[in-house]
Amino acid sequence: MCGIVGFTSLDTPAVGPLVNGLRRLEYRGYDSAGVALESADGIRVFKQTGRVAELDKLLAKELPNDERGKYTIGIAHTRWATHGLPTQANAHPHTADGGRLAIVHNGIIENYASLRAGLEKRGVKFASQTDTEVLAHLIAIFDKGDFLSAASEALKRVEGTYGMAAISARHPGEMIVARKGSPLVIGVGEKDIVVASDVSAIVAYTRQVIYLKDGDIACITPEGVEIHSLDNAPVTREVQEVDWDIGAIEKGGYEHFMLKEIYEQPEALANTIRGRLDPSGATAFLSGLSLTPRELAAVRRVVIVGCGTSLHAGMVGKYLFEKLADLPTSPEQAAEFRYSNPIVGPDDWVIAMSQSGETADTLAAVRESIRKGALVSGLCNVVGSTIAREAGRGVYLHAGPEISVASTKAFTAQVTALLMTALKLGRTRRLSFEDGARLVGEIEKIPDVVREILAGNDAIAKVAEKYASAGDMFFIGRGILYPAALEGALKIKEVAYVHAEGYQAAELKHGPIALLSEKTPVVALLADIPGKEKTLGNVQECRARNAPVIGIATKGDDVAAAAVTDALAIPKTSPEIAPIASVVALQLFAYHVARLRGCEIDQPRNLAKSVTVE
Ligand code: F6R
Numbered sequence: 366m367c368g369i370v371g372f373t374s375l376d377t378p379a380v381g382p383l384v385n386g387l388r389r390l391e392y393r394g395y396d397s398a399g400v401a402l403e404s405a406d407g408i409r410v411f412k413q414t415g416r417v418a419e420l421d422k423l424l425a426k427e428l429p430n431d432e433r434g435k436y437t438i439g440i441a442h443t444r445w446a447t448h449g450l451p452t453q454a455n456a457h458p459h460t461a462d463g464g465r466l467a468i469v470h471n472g473i474i475e476n477y478a479s480l481r482a483g484l485e486k487r488g489v490k491f492a493s494q495t496d497t498e499v500l501a502h503l504i505a506i507f508d509k510g511d512f513l514s515a516a517s518e519a520l521k522r523v524e525g526t527y528g529m530a531a532i533s534a535r536h537p538g539e540m541i542v543a544r545k546g547s548p549l550v551i552g553v554g555e556k557d558i559v560v561a562s563d564v565s566a567i568v569a570y571t572r573q574v575i576y577l578k579d580g581d582i583a584c585i586t587p588e589g590v591e592i593h594s595l596d597n598a599p600v601t602r603e604v605q606e607v608d609w610d611i612g613a614i615e616k617g618g619y620e621h622f623m624l625k626e627i628y629e630q631p632e633a634l635a636n637t638i639r640g641r642l643d644p645s646g647a648t649a650f651l652s653g654l655s656l657t658p659r660e661l662a663a664v665r666r667v668v669i670v671g672c673g674t675s676l677h678a679g680m681v682g683k684y685l686f687e688k689l690a691d692l693p694t695s696p697e698q699a700a701e702f703r704y705s706n707p708i709v710g711p712d713d714w715v716i717a718m719s720q721s722g723e724t725a726d727t728l729a730a731v732r733e734s735i736r737k738g739a740l741v742s743g744l745c746n747v748v749g750s751t752i753a754r755e756a757g758r759g760v761y762l763h764a765g766p767e768i769s770v771a772s773t774k775a776f777t778a779q780v781t782a783l784l785m786t787a788l789k790l791g792r793t794r795r796l797s798f799e800d801g802a803r804l805v806g807e808i809e810k811i812p813d814v815v816r817e818i819l820a821g822n823d824a825i826a827k828v829a830e831k832y833a834s835a836g837d838m839f840f841i842g843r844g845i846l847y848p849a850a851l852e853g854a855l856k857i858k859e860v861a862y863v864h865a866e867g868y869q870a871a872e873l874k875h876g877p878i879a880l881l882s883e884k885t886p887v888v889a890l891l892a893d894i895p896g897k898e899k900t901l902g903n904v905q906e907c908r909a910r911n912a913p914v915i916g917i918a919t920k921g922d923d924v925a926a927a928a929v930t931d932a933l934a935i936p937k938t939s940p941e942i943a944p945i946a947s948v949v950a951l952q953l954f955a956y957h958v959a960r961l962r963g964c965e966i967d968q969p970r971n972l973a974k975s976v977t978v979e
Pocket of ligand 1: 974975
């Protein structure tokens with residue numbers, strides 16, 4: 366949520382790398398953008414409402430190429446508004462000290478109102494409604510000649526979260542960066558240092574990175590990085606190598622990242638599975654869990670926490686853990702869980718699901734569970750992310766970077782990882798060798814199942830064309846396919862702006878059926894799982910109210926095909942794999958509806974990818 370970039374170099378102009386970095390981070394927020402550049406003459410700030418492209422146009426007009434060379438240090442920001450409307454005044458960078466200090470910030474300063482009131486009493490005039498500007502003025506006030514100490518003193522007075530970068534004309538060539546609760550990574554190149562909210566803005570320059578930890582503050586110059594705690598004690602953080610390159614975050618010929626990521630799924634899922642199946646023991650190896658069979662056998666309950674798509678994957682997990690490992694499992698929306706004074710303890714295994722590994726609500730749920738003595742694991746995609754680190758143990762998805770704001774490959778990778786976890790847990794309990802071996806075989810087939818669905822893209826696009834103008838849709842499924850229905854509804858809401866609701870198939874008749882008419886298509890999940898016949902009955906109820914029904918059904922299932930208005934075929938799978946297969950078809954359906962409606966698919970309105978505010 367909000368993207369930060371900082372750049373400093375011995376000789377490279379900063380403006381190009383800063384704007385390129387913002388483009389990479391635009392998925393984190395895109396309502397306004399800005400840069401601050403420092404030269405011997407002081408600091409210049411350029412900011413604009415709208416996308417990074419608008420900022421680029423402004424720079425083309427106001428900063429001629431022959432002037433750019435003198436600015437080799439700068440900071441930049443792309444915003445997702447929290448405090449104050451997305452106006453130019455509220456766009457970052459914010460300044461203080463008569464324009465001599467500029468700052469960009471990601472996160473929320475919770476005590477900003479009292480800090481602002483105190484500053485206003487001292488005569489400070491504010492130019493914006495943001496919480497960030499408070500921090501800029503505080504640093505300026507504490508600046509008695511040492512930039513790092515000034516920023517440390519200011520940050521000690523701040524409650525809330527921050528990833529921030531600041532430059533000051535009083536300290537030429539120095540950039541101060543710090544983090545608490547919002548990610549910040551420093552890329553260390555040979556001649557350049559790049560700072561960003563995530564590595565995607567860094568890999569074009571270097572793959573050598575330092576992940577700052579909460580409470581770290583660093584002073585960066587082109588010569589190097591010095592990291593301290595806020596109490597000024599030196600801190601050492603290792604330089605790590607990013608294990609993917611720039612190709613992974615380019616569109617690679619696809620019109621949108623969403624489509625690219627949908628198509629990447631066979632390979633992404635093969636990576637999630639690789640090296641983790643043990644046919645000889647009919648189980649899975651998940652070394653990152655660092656749990657002995659004895660510890661796993663002692664678990665009495667599983668709680669899966671997450672938000673949005675990750676929560677839906679966790680809901681599939683409930684069916685998997687209960688069926689394969691006989692363990693009561695509760696999927697919980699992370700914010701509701703963390704504020705409910707949850708009853709968890711040493712017998713409970715809390716699994717935190719998060720693609721980004723930075724979602725504030727999920728992170729808070731992890732911290733609350735650790736406090737209460739539960740066994741906690743992360744199931745994250747982004748390596749080195751806060752949730753992965755704080756959970757201390759877990760399973761990485763290895764699905765590769767997900768850039769599209771709407772999550773696709775992370776969902777299928779999460780369900781695959783949960784399935785392997787349930788298999789491992791089940792085999793420490795009552796799941797037989799034969800059933801374990803059957804599942805190993807099913808998991809191995811997942812990439813091919815997805816490949817086959819992708820090959821049916823044209824048929825899905827054709828059906829999408831027929832329904833693209835609908836204003837409302839319902840998605841229904843039962844059992845393990847209910848969370849898949851929720852995920853299908855979420856995808857079409859966020860990328861195509863179609864009002865959609867996901868329901869348990871049996872629940873529709875308890876009220877929502879009143880809304881059905883020939884104008885409300887119902888998408889019914891009809892893959893082969895126990896209870897499919899009942900869902901077919903629900904389909905009849907919908908059709909009897911004139912609602913057209915789009916069925917996602919097993920290839921060759923003539924009964925299902927005859928029951929619906931339009932059938933989309935998916936390969937025959939075991940029930941455990943059915944949510945993955947169904948959701949891939951729903952992802953393509955949502956994508957095509959969005960494309961036909963002319964939506965901004967990769968960056969839907971009002972959203973941001975990494976939700977680091979509560
Ligand atoms: C939906 C979507 C969001 C995220 C949610 C959690 O397409 O992307 O609902 O799933 O914000 O994000 P992570 O998984 O990063 O914790």
